[in-house]
Amino acid sequence: MGKMIKEILPHLKYILISIFLLISNPIFGQEFNISLISDKIYYNKLSSELIATGNVKAIYDNTILSADKIIYNSNLDKISIIGKFVIHDGENTITSNNDAIINTKLKSGLIKGARAIINNKLQVSAKSLNQKNNNYNIFNTVIASSCEICAKNPTPFWQIRARKIIHDKEKQKIFFENARLDFLGLPVLYIPNLNIPEPGILRASGVLVPQFSTSDKVGFSSKIPYFIVLNDNKDITLTPYIMSKNSIILETDYRQYSSNGYFELKNAFSIKDNFNHGRLNGFIEGKGSFALRKNYITDFNLDLANTIDFANGEKPFKYNYDYAEPEDDRLKNSFDINKTTSESFFQFGTSFTQSFRYKDFDGDGIKEEDPNVPLILPEYYFKKNYYDNTYAGKYSLTAQSVNLANLSTGQYSRIGGKVDWKTDWKTDNGFNFATLTQLNANTYFIDDNFYKNAVPLGMIEARYPLKKSNEKSSHLVEPITQIIWSPNQLTGYLNNNQNTSDSTTAEFEETNLFSTNRFPGFDDVEAGLRANIGGKYILHEPNGWEFTTTAGRVFRQKDLNQFDASKSTGLDKLNSDYVSAFSLKSPQRLKVLTRLLLDDSMDASKHETKLNYTTEKYSTDIGYVWLDKQSVLNLDSHQHELNISADYMINQNWKFGADWRQNINTHSPIRGNFDVVFENDCAKLNFSLDLKYDEQDRIDRTFGMQIFLSGLGSDTNKKKFNNRCRS
Numbered sequence: 028m029g030k031m032i033k034e035i036l037p038h039l040k041y042i043l044i045s046i047f048l049l050i051s052n053p054i055f056g057q058e059f060n061i062s063l064i065s066d067k068i069y070y071n072k073l074s075s076e077l078i079a080t081g082n083v084k085a086i087y088d089n090t091i092l093s094a095d096k097i098i099y100n101s102n103l104d105k106i107s108i109i110g111k112f113v114i115h116d117g118e119n120t121i122t123s124n125n126d127a128i129i130n131t132k133l134k135s136g137l138i139k140g141a142r143a144i145i146n147n148k149l150q151v152s153a154k155s156l157n158q159k160n161n162n163y164n165i166f167n168t169v170i171a172s173s174c175e176i177c178a179k180n181p182t183p184f185w186q187i188r189a190r191k192i193i194h195d196k197e198k199q200k201i202f203f204e205n206a207r208l209d210f211l212g213l214p215v216l217y218i219p220n221l222n223i224p225e226p227g228i229l230r231a232s233g234v235l236v237p238q239f240s241t242s243d244k245v246g247f248s249s250k251i252p253y254f255i256v257l258n259d260n261k262d263i264t265l266t267p268y269i270m271s272k273n274s275i276i277l278e279t280d281y282r283q284y285s286s287n288g289y290f291e292l293k294n295a296f297s298i299k300d301n302f303n304h305g306r307l308n309g310f311i312e313g314k315g316s317f318a319l320r321k322n323y324i325t326d327f328n329l330d331l332a333n334t335i336d337f338a339n340g341e342k343p344f345k346y347n348y349d350y351a352e353p354e355d356d357r358l359k360n361s362f363d364i365n366k367t368t369s370e371s372f373f374q375f376g377t378s379f380t381q382s383f384r385y386k387d388f389d390g391d392g393i394k395e396e397d398p399n400v401p402l403i404l405p406e407y408y409f410k411k412n413y414y415d416n417t418y419a420g421k422y423s424l425t426a427q428s429v430n431l432a433n434l435s436t437g438q439y440s441r442i443g444g445k446v447d448w449k450t451d452w453k454t455d456n457g458f459n460f461a462t463l464t465q466l467n468a469n470t471y472f473i474d475d476n477f478y479k480n481a482v483p484l485g486m487i488e489a490r491y492p493l494k495k496s497n498e499k500s501s502h503l504v505e506p507i508t509q510i511i512w513s514p515n516q517l518t519g520y521l522n523n524n525q526n527t528s529d530s531t532t533a534e535f536e537e538t539n540l541f542s543t544n545r546f547p548g549f550d551d552v553e554a555g556l557r558a559n560i561g562g563k564y565i566l567h568e569p570n571g572w573e574f575t576t577t578a579g580r581v582f583r584q585k586d587l588n589q590f591d592a593s594k595s596t597g598l599d600k601l602n603s604d605y606v607s608a609f610s611l612k613s614p615q616r617l618k619v620l621t622r623l624l625l626d627d628s629m630d631a632s633k634h635e636t637k638l639n640y641t642t643e644k645y646s647t648d649i650g651y652v653w654l655d656k657q658s659v660l661n662l663d664s665h666q667h668e669l670n671i672s673a674d675y676m677i678n679q680n681w682k683f684g685a686d687w688r689q690n691i692n693t694h695s696p697i698r699g700n701f702d703v704v705f706e707n708d709c710a711k712l713n714f715s716l717d718l719k720y721d722e723q724d725r726i727d728r729t730f731g732m733q734i735f736l737s738g739l740g741s742d743t744n745k746k747k748f749n750n751r752c753r754s
Contacts, residue, residue, distance in 0.1 A: 151169055189203045200231065245272050459492070485512050581603035646674050667692040
């Protein structure tokens, strides 16, 4: 019993205090229910004051007041705080070293020399704080910052000085009056009125991070986006893009979500255009996806721009103002409805491509606008798989149709499909065999004429995977042989019109080495007797080394001239070039990928190599490309390029990035980009230099700057930074 009494005695005062609160609660009034804990509590009947001293904690709802001494006056229904105190409501903290008087809800009152932390992020130091009801905190003569401030570093990286700050808790906004932004103690910007969302709020109307830049092409420019929340599912961003060289653009970005999908519309149009004779120019982009009944999905992509006068030297709007790369000279628009199940796929849609290509298309020496831009209305595709349990095979039915309308070539329609059956089996000694039979058929309507064709196809495949493993490594070698037959000439009519055919080109690479048909479209099928011969090799080591390779070649009985030099490099001979791909991954974070297309003399018509090396401090990517003139459709000359990009983390605050693209053929640069980023606990600064070179090696330099201030509608401190106040 004595031992129990000794354990209870230290806590006896808190027990007595709790009993006292239960019996004295009526003095606080029936409307308010405050819990009070302190070392000592007594009541003065003459002054009607309840006095608590020593480690005082007053609790109302989720708000906690911590102080050395408080006095509650029942006549005035006010709480007087004597000396230093802290008020915390779960998200915001207010501190002061001065006396204060507040109401019994711990929400309203006048506090002198107040310091507050809003949402555990934005620090506010004010000459006085006037709390009005539950929703408003009014700070007077204020300094605000989200940076670490201490005696050793009293000047924060950035701060806002304002005559008044109003914190509207209901609207979750902070309003600044007569605000001045300082960097390292130096004033840089004056703003009469500014409002921002509370720190941590993901969606709130207001100004987003501005972007400033200067370039040789457009001069000094600024983008100051303004984000507007329309409701929980809709918002819009308006961005004035103002340039010193007499151009003004307005950008908009509208987003809307619903229970079954979303869509987004972006556009930019010139109020004043310095490049194209000052007239109205612009573009609109959009995308969206919606779920329909019975698991159907509808998607759309929109990309349209105003037409231009090529003959008078006008250039596309997107190219003039760097909304797209110069090679992005075709804008595709599409709309489709599709449905995917485990056994089938259905798609019905239409598309239109707007071309901004301007060159000599017909070879007469005169440049002209691209005439090969059909309107696809409509296009249909359906495929369904059927499984045969009796013979362990799979049947597939594919149907497709397309209708093209072109101003220069008229109307063209095609309806076709294919039926195939495939089965595979294994032998006891490890051989894997597979067979495929297929029938392709098409009908064409061209210039009121009706054509049709059909071609059968058969294939037998043999694989013999060999695997060897031990504790140190595992090896897998798999030789593959495919024998494929189809007639040397199909039955019927073949569509050779380049403007209406979807098989004008065929690329040869390791991904389609073991394919029965390398034409990308439906209107052409590889013909003749041929063999795809090659293999795969995979090396894996537990310590992190991995190596894979695929290599092979196509052998034909007869060259049928299906793949001439204008259609594909690598397939345009009796036997194809050698195609191969290698990938290497090391435990030291090195990755290498190489693709090669080699002729009989081991000369490359296509060579692509990508190298990546990453550590905690830096990463490097190197890309090398060699493409022969005919290896890519519409490539006018050899493409020989080197691309190098690197990121280096100098320390926890500074990061450097660079990207350089070089034309090795002409020994001239194509593009360069350099970034320097500074980031600390409360800010992020991004400085960039962008270099673009045209065909005459003229250079356009663009210097850019963006500043993100944590706590002012952005959050940059995603990683831990060392406290500047530590020794």
